[in-house]
Structure formats: C-alpha cells, structure tokens
Amino acid sequence: MIQTPNSGGDKFYDHTFLSNLLFDINKMKVSNKKIIIGCTIMPNYINNIGNYLISDCYNTTLSYKPEFIAQGNIINDILNPDIVLIGTNDIELTNILKKLYLKIVKNKPEFCIVSPLEAELIKISINGYITTKISFANMISDLCDNFKINKNIVLKSIGGDSRIGNKYLNSGYSYGGPCFPRDTKALALLLSQNNINNDILQATTKYNEFHSNFLTKKLLDDNLNYYVIENVCYKDNSKIPIIEESPKLVIANKLLLNNKEVYIKDTENIINEVKKSYGNKFKYIITLHNNE
Numbered sequence: 001m002i003q004t005p006n007s008g009g010d011k012f013y014d015h016t017f018l019s020n021l022l023f024d025i026n027k028m029k030v031s032n033k034k035i036i037i038g039c040t041i042m043p044n045y046i047n048n049i050g051n052y053l054i055s056d057c058y059n060t061t062l063s064y065k066p067e068f069i070a071q072g073n074i075i076n077d078i079l080n081p082d083i084v085l086i087g088t089n090d091i092e093l094t095n096i097l098k099k100l101y102l103k104i105v106k107n108k109p110e111f112c113i114v115s116p117l118e119a120e121l122i123k124i125s126i127n128g129y130i131t132t133k134i135s136f137a138n139m140i141s142d143l144c145d146n147f148k149i150n151k152n153i154v155l156k157s158i159g160g161d162s163r164i165g166n167k168y169l170n171s172g173y174s175y176g177g178p179c180f181p182r183d184t185k186a187l188a189l190l191l192s193q194n195n196i197n198n199d200i201l202q203a204t205t206k207y208n209e210f211h212s213n214f215l216t217k218k219l220l221d222d223n224l225n226y227y228v229i230e231n232v233c234y235k236d237n238s239k240i241p242i243i244e245e246s247p248k249l250v251i252a253n254k255l256l257l258n259n260k261e262v263y264i265k266d267t268e269n270i271i272n273e274v275k276k277s278y279g280n281k282f283k284y285i286i287t288l289h290n291n292e
Contacts, residue, residue: 019049019050025148026054026056032060039066040066043117044120046116063208064087064119064123080272087116087122089112089116128183131184135204139211168234177234178234178245184204202289212250219255224260226263249274249278263285
C-alpha cells in the first residue's frame, strides 16, 4: 500500500507517491491489468488524476478498495469486516474480489459495490462520522464530570438506544492517530470546496481540542509537583509505536506549558519515538510492558 500522508492545502492528502507509481506504470504501457488503490485518497482522485495518469495502458482499470482496520487489531479487522467496500467500474474485478473475500473472511460482511468516487467518499465519511460520535461522547462525559455523576453509566445508557449504539460512545481521551484527525479535516475541506456547510465537522475538531484542555485542567487542579503520563501511543495499550497526534502527548505538552515536570512512562520502542519528536522536553521512565 502506497502512503498518502497529510499535506494540507486544497488536496489535503499528498498523492505524490501514488501518482509517481501510476506514472511509472504508464511509462511501461502495461495492458489488460487491474490496478487497485488501497490507501486513503481525496474524492475524485481516480476520476480526475489516476485514470489520466494510466491513459496509455490498454484495457487497464483503476479501482479503489480501502480497508477499515484499526492499529493493534489489523488481522482481526481484515478477517471480520463489517463491510467490504469495492469502488470500481470493472465487473470482472468485482467478481474476483468477492470470491477472494468469501474465502478469507470469517464472517458474512456486506459487499458495497460502488463507483470509485462513491468509495472514496464513503471511506472518509465513515471516519468523519466516528470522530463526531467520539467528540459527542467526550462532550457528555465532560458534562457528567461537572455534575459529578457517573459518565460511564450515562454513555452506556445513551448507546443502548439501537439508533445510536455503544461503539465509540465511551468516555476517554480525544481522538488522535494518523487517520481520524486528517480524515475529519479532509471531509470538512471537501464540503467547503463544494459549497456545503461543514460546521458539524468543524465542531467535531474544535471539541476534540477542547476536551484535551478540559482533561489538562482537571490534572492541574490536583496541583501535583510532577505528572506521569503512561501509554502515550495514540491508542491505549498499543504496542505499535505510533504517537502521531497522541492525545496524551498533547496533554503532556500542555502541562509543560504550565511549568509542570512531566514524566513519560512507556516501553522502550515507544519512548524512542517520543524522544525523536520531543527530545529532552520530558523525563522518561522505560517499562517492560505497557501496564507496568
């Protein structure tokens, strides 16, 4: 899978690596091939750019087949998908992928066979909805904290309504990582570019930032001499050293700005990633396991 890192700007995703690859394939003038893109791309990339870049490849199609996987649970998510999203105009490819997935998966997922543009939009829309749900859950959680009532019971009861559901409706830190923040902002940008009001997604991002401020204030109210922040991957108890937009590191930085001494406590591989980005800003405690 080719990376499409966040680049900001009017495209948001950096398609350079992907476009270079398609350009190189086109120079070889391959024929009768089925090319499948799996990385996250801005909607209309395939229609406006991708297909043009392989225009010299006879009878070669370009389709979109993203996965919906979470770091730390990749194999299980691949084997037990809720949906299998296939964005293609190639009927033959559709049949091939359906047969392949029916042999691999352990459950009975819904096959969503759509156009490439529809699939591109579905991919980032799902993440945009999830982050909105997370920000809503954190908003209610913060209100419960102010009322000094049990936020977990409140959120579980809200999620008990079948129209809402309990997935991603828990109290916790702000969302982070390499996908959720950028996909939410990318969808907001796409709406704006198409003259559609994006206030919902803007509010999602804004509250995500507010929630970190809220949690930081709660820690500062304890007025400790120093603070120990543990398990600083963007997801709790992850063994994969991904600290991109880690909400715990956001809070750790805010504590530093309030002249507090902060220790980062984690496994060595994760500590090393923190050091690469933050150097000696923090003090470090290396553990053998995440829960030590």
